Amino acid sequence: MDIDAWVWWLIGAVGLGIPLVVTAMPEFGMLAVGAVAASATAAVGGGAVAQTIVFVAVSVALIAVVRPIAARHRSQRPELASGIDALKGRSAVVLERVDASGGRIKLAGEVWSARPLDTEQSFEAGQQVDVVEIDGATAVVM
Template sequence: MEIDAWVWWLIGAVGLGIPLVMTAMPEFGMFSAGAVVAAVVAALGGGIVAQVLVFVVVSVALVAVVRPVAARRNAQRPNLRTGIDRLKGRSAVVLERVDRGGGRIKLAGEVWSARSFDADQSYEPGQEVDVVEIDGATAVVM
Protein backbone atom coordinates (compact mmCIF):
# COMPACT_ATOMS: atom_id res chain seq x y z
CA MET A 1 0.00 0.00 0.00
CA GLU A 2 1.40 3.36 -1.04
CA ILE A 3 0.82 6.43 1.12
CA ASP A 4 -0.28 9.59 -0.69
CA ALA A 5 2.06 12.58 -0.66
CA TRP A 6 -0.45 14.78 1.18
CA VAL A 7 -0.40 12.35 4.12
CA TRP A 8 3.39 12.63 4.30
CA TRP A 9 3.09 16.41 4.35
CA LEU A 10 0.59 16.22 7.21
CA ILE A 11 2.91 13.87 9.10
CA GLY A 12 5.68 16.41 8.50
CA ALA A 13 3.41 19.22 9.76
CA VAL A 14 2.74 17.30 12.97
CA GLY A 15 6.44 16.49 13.28
CA LEU A 16 7.27 20.21 12.99
CA GLY A 17 4.55 21.03 15.50
CA ILE A 18 6.20 18.89 18.20
CA PRO A 19 9.34 21.05 18.53
CA LEU A 20 7.09 24.12 18.44
CA VAL A 21 5.40 22.91 21.61
CA MET A 22 8.58 21.60 23.23
CA THR A 23 10.84 24.61 22.55
CA ALA A 24 8.33 27.46 22.09
CA MET A 25 10.12 28.47 18.88
CA PRO A 26 7.45 29.95 16.59
CA GLU A 27 9.51 29.23 13.47
CA PHE A 28 8.57 25.56 13.75
CA GLY A 29 4.91 26.58 13.64
CA MET A 30 5.55 28.53 10.46
CA PHE A 31 7.26 25.54 8.85
CA SER A 32 4.37 23.37 10.01
CA ALA A 33 1.91 25.75 8.31
CA GLY A 34 4.00 25.53 5.13
CA ALA A 35 3.73 21.73 5.29
CA VAL A 36 -0.05 21.94 5.65
CA VAL A 37 -0.30 24.16 2.56
CA ALA A 38 1.98 21.73 0.68
CA ALA A 39 -0.39 18.91 1.74
CA VAL A 40 -3.28 20.82 0.19
CA VAL A 41 -1.29 21.24 -3.05
CA ALA A 42 -0.52 17.52 -3.03
CA ALA A 43 -4.19 16.63 -2.40
CA LEU A 44 -5.19 18.82 -5.35
CA GLY A 45 -2.82 16.90 -7.60
CA GLY A 46 0.21 19.20 -7.66
CA GLY A 47 3.53 17.58 -8.48
CA ILE A 48 6.41 17.16 -6.05
CA VAL A 49 8.17 20.27 -7.40
CA ALA A 50 5.04 22.38 -6.79
CA GLN A 51 4.65 20.88 -3.30
CA VAL A 52 8.22 21.63 -2.27
CA LEU A 53 8.09 25.08 -3.84
CA VAL A 54 4.87 25.94 -2.00
CA PHE A 55 6.31 24.60 1.27
CA VAL A 56 9.44 26.74 0.92
CA VAL A 57 7.62 29.89 -0.23
CA VAL A 58 4.96 29.74 2.49
CA SER A 59 7.47 28.90 5.24
CA VAL A 60 9.92 31.62 4.25
CA ALA A 61 7.12 34.17 3.77
CA LEU A 62 5.72 33.43 7.22
CA VAL A 63 9.16 33.67 8.84
CA ALA A 64 9.93 36.89 6.94
CA VAL A 65 6.61 38.57 7.75
CA VAL A 66 5.45 37.19 11.10
CA ARG A 67 8.78 37.17 12.92
CA PRO A 68 9.51 40.92 12.59
CA VAL A 69 5.91 41.78 13.48
CA ALA A 70 6.10 39.58 16.58
CA ALA A 71 9.47 41.03 17.58
CA ARG A 72 8.13 44.58 17.19
CA ARG A 73 5.04 43.74 19.22
CA ASN A 74 7.14 42.10 21.93
CA ALA A 75 9.36 45.19 22.14
CA GLN A 76 6.29 47.40 22.67
CA ARG A 77 5.00 45.27 25.55
CA PRO A 78 5.50 47.00 28.90
CA ASN A 79 8.22 45.55 31.07
CA LEU A 80 6.42 43.93 33.97
CA ARG A 81 8.36 44.18 37.18
CA THR A 82 7.69 41.67 39.93
CA GLY A 83 8.83 41.01 43.47
CA ILE A 84 11.12 43.61 44.98
CA ASP A 85 11.78 45.15 41.56
CA ARG A 86 8.23 46.52 41.53
CA LEU A 87 8.95 48.41 44.76
CA LYS A 88 11.87 50.40 43.35
CA GLY A 89 10.82 53.94 42.51
CA ARG A 90 7.66 53.83 44.64
CA SER A 91 6.80 56.35 47.30
CA ALA A 92 6.63 55.47 50.99
CA VAL A 93 5.73 57.25 54.22
CA VAL A 94 8.19 57.45 57.10
CA LEU A 95 6.83 55.87 60.30
CA GLU A 96 9.94 56.13 62.47
CA ARG A 97 12.87 58.44 61.80
CA VAL A 98 14.99 57.13 58.91
CA ASP A 99 18.72 57.86 58.73
CA ARG A 100 21.87 55.94 57.84
CA GLY A 101 21.33 53.73 60.91
CA GLY A 102 17.82 52.68 59.99
CA GLY A 103 14.17 53.43 60.59
CA ARG A 104 10.73 52.31 59.48
CA ILE A 105 8.54 53.18 56.51
CA LYS A 106 5.16 52.13 55.17
CA LEU A 107 5.66 50.83 51.63
CA ALA A 108 2.91 49.26 49.54
CA GLY A 109 0.77 48.79 52.63
CA GLU A 110 3.50 47.03 54.60
CA VAL A 111 5.94 48.20 57.25
CA TRP A 112 9.56 47.98 56.09
CA SER A 113 12.86 48.68 57.73
CA ALA A 114 14.65 51.44 55.88
CA ARG A 115 17.82 53.46 55.75
CA SER A 116 18.69 56.63 53.92
CA PHE A 117 20.55 56.51 50.62
CA ASP A 118 22.55 59.57 51.56
CA ALA A 119 24.39 58.98 54.85
CA ASP A 120 23.99 62.63 55.86
CA GLN A 121 20.24 62.75 55.21
CA SER A 122 17.47 61.88 57.68
CA TYR A 123 13.69 61.78 57.32
CA GLU A 124 11.10 62.42 60.00
CA PRO A 125 7.76 60.58 60.57
CA GLY A 126 5.09 61.64 58.09
CA GLN A 127 7.57 62.60 55.36
CA GLU A 128 7.21 61.00 51.94
CA VAL A 129 10.30 59.30 50.54
CA ASP A 130 11.15 57.44 47.35
CA VAL A 131 12.53 53.90 47.35
CA VAL A 132 15.85 53.77 45.50
CA GLU A 133 16.56 50.07 45.99
CA ILE A 134 15.85 47.10 48.20
CA ASP A 135 18.85 45.73 50.08
CA GLY A 136 17.81 42.40 51.59
CA ALA A 137 14.82 43.27 53.77
CA THR A 138 15.69 46.96 53.97
CA ALA A 139 14.40 49.70 51.70
CA VAL A 140 17.00 52.31 50.77
CA VAL A 141 15.21 55.64 50.47
CA MET A 142 15.79 59.26 49.54
Protein backbone atom coordinates in the same frame (compact mmCIF):
# COMPACT_ATOMS: atom_id res chain seq x y z
CA MET B 1 -7.74 2.60 -1.44
CA ASP B 2 -5.80 5.51 -2.90
CA ILE B 3 -4.93 8.40 -0.52
CA ASP B 4 -5.06 11.90 -1.98
CA ALA B 5 -1.92 14.06 -2.01
CA TRP B 6 -3.40 16.60 0.40
CA VAL B 7 -3.75 13.87 3.05
CA TRP B 8 -0.06 12.95 2.63
CA TRP B 9 0.88 16.59 3.14
CA LEU B 10 -1.19 16.71 6.34
CA ILE B 11 0.48 13.52 7.55
CA GLY B 12 3.83 15.20 6.81
CA ALA B 13 2.74 18.28 8.75
CA VAL B 14 1.86 16.14 11.77
CA GLY B 15 5.16 14.30 11.35
CA LEU B 16 6.99 17.64 11.45
CA GLY B 17 4.94 18.73 14.46
CA ILE B 18 6.22 15.84 16.58
CA PRO B 19 9.88 16.95 16.61
CA LEU B 20 8.66 20.51 17.15
CA VAL B 21 7.08 19.44 20.43
CA VAL B 22 9.93 17.12 21.43
CA THR B 23 12.86 19.42 20.60
CA ALA B 24 11.18 22.85 20.86
CA MET B 25 12.86 23.86 17.58
CA PRO B 26 10.52 26.36 15.89
CA GLU B 27 11.91 25.52 12.45
CA PHE B 28 9.96 22.25 12.50
CA GLY B 29 6.78 24.24 13.09
CA MET B 30 7.56 26.46 10.13
CA LEU B 31 8.10 23.41 7.93
CA ALA B 32 4.80 21.98 9.22
CA VAL B 33 3.01 25.19 8.19
CA GLY B 34 4.62 24.83 4.74
CA ALA B 35 3.25 21.29 4.55
CA VAL B 36 -0.24 22.51 5.48
CA ALA B 37 0.00 25.15 2.72
CA ALA B 38 1.06 22.45 0.24
CA SER B 39 -1.89 20.36 1.43
CA ALA B 40 -4.24 23.24 0.67
CA THR B 41 -2.64 23.57 -2.77
CA ALA B 42 -3.22 19.86 -3.41
CA ALA B 43 -6.82 20.13 -2.17
CA VAL B 44 -7.63 22.85 -4.73
CA GLY B 45 -6.12 20.80 -7.56
CA GLY B 46 -2.52 22.00 -7.74
CA GLY B 47 -0.08 19.55 -9.26
CA ALA B 48 2.92 17.95 -7.57
CA VAL B 49 5.25 20.72 -8.80
CA ALA B 50 2.95 23.47 -7.48
CA GLN B 51 2.62 21.68 -4.13
CA THR B 52 6.39 21.39 -3.79
CA ILE B 53 6.93 25.03 -4.75
CA VAL B 54 4.31 26.17 -2.21
CA PHE B 55 5.88 23.97 0.51
CA VAL B 56 9.37 25.32 -0.15
CA ALA B 57 8.26 28.96 -0.57
CA VAL B 58 6.14 29.06 2.59
CA SER B 59 8.73 27.21 4.68
CA VAL B 60 11.64 29.36 3.50
CA ALA B 61 9.62 32.57 3.91
CA LEU B 62 8.66 31.67 7.46
CA ILE B 63 12.21 30.68 8.38
CA ALA B 64 13.61 33.85 6.78
CA VAL B 65 11.10 36.19 8.44
CA VAL B 66 10.03 34.60 11.72
CA ARG B 67 13.31 33.03 12.84
CA PRO B 68 15.29 36.30 13.15
CA ILE B 69 12.39 37.93 15.02
CA ALA B 70 12.16 34.97 17.40
CA ALA B 71 15.93 34.97 17.94
CA ARG B 72 15.87 38.68 18.75
CA HIS B 73 13.08 38.19 21.30
CA ARG B 74 14.81 35.18 22.81
CA SER B 75 18.05 37.11 23.35
CA GLN B 76 16.30 40.01 25.11
CA ARG B 77 15.83 39.31 28.78
CA PRO B 78 12.82 40.88 30.44
CA GLU B 79 13.59 43.76 32.75
CA LEU B 80 12.06 42.29 35.87
CA ALA B 81 13.31 43.74 39.11
CA SER B 82 13.32 41.42 42.07
CA GLY B 83 14.44 41.51 45.67
CA ILE B 84 15.63 44.89 46.90
CA ASP B 85 15.84 46.22 43.33
CA ALA B 86 12.05 45.94 43.10
CA LEU B 87 11.68 48.25 46.11
CA LYS B 88 13.67 51.15 44.67
CA GLY B 89 11.38 53.93 43.48
CA ARG B 90 8.37 52.70 45.46
CA SER B 91 6.37 54.88 47.83
CA ALA B 92 6.23 54.22 51.56
CA VAL B 93 4.45 55.65 54.58
CA VAL B 94 6.41 56.94 57.57
CA LEU B 95 5.43 55.08 60.77
CA GLU B 96 7.94 56.70 63.14
CA ARG B 97 9.79 59.96 62.50
CA VAL B 98 12.61 59.47 59.99
CA ASP B 99 15.67 61.65 60.47
CA ALA B 100 19.45 61.29 60.43
CA SER B 101 19.30 58.97 63.44
CA GLY B 102 16.79 56.63 61.73
CA GLY B 103 13.11 55.86 61.82
CA ARG B 104 10.52 53.37 60.53
CA ILE B 105 8.47 53.18 57.33
CA LYS B 106 5.91 50.77 55.90
CA LEU B 107 7.16 49.61 52.51
CA ALA B 108 5.40 46.95 50.43
CA GLY B 109 3.42 45.82 53.46
CA GLU B 110 6.49 45.42 55.66
CA VAL B 111 8.06 47.61 58.33
CA TRP B 112 11.54 48.82 57.40
CA SER B 113 14.10 50.91 59.19
CA ALA B 114 14.76 54.08 57.22
CA ARG B 115 16.96 57.11 56.99
CA PRO B 116 16.70 60.20 54.78
CA LEU B 117 18.90 60.66 51.73
CA ASP B 118 19.62 64.20 52.90
CA THR B 119 20.70 64.01 56.55
CA GLU B 120 19.30 67.52 57.13
CA GLN B 121 15.80 66.38 56.19
CA SER B 122 13.23 64.66 58.40
CA PHE B 123 9.82 63.11 57.78
CA GLU B 124 6.96 62.85 60.25
CA ALA B 125 4.61 59.90 60.81
CA GLY B 126 1.95 59.64 58.12
CA GLN B 127 4.01 61.33 55.38
CA GLN B 128 4.56 59.64 52.00
CA VAL B 129 8.20 59.13 51.05
CA ASP B 130 9.93 57.61 48.05
CA VAL B 131 12.55 54.89 48.42
CA VAL B 132 15.77 55.90 46.67
CA GLU B 133 17.83 52.84 47.55
CA ILE B 134 18.18 50.01 50.03
CA ASP B 135 21.32 50.04 52.17
CA GLY B 136 21.49 46.68 53.93
CA ALA B 137 18.26 46.48 55.92
CA THR B 138 17.66 50.23 55.79
CA ALA B 139 15.60 52.08 53.21
CA VAL B 140 17.06 55.39 52.11
CA VAL B 141 14.13 57.76 51.48
CA MET B 142 13.38 61.23 50.24
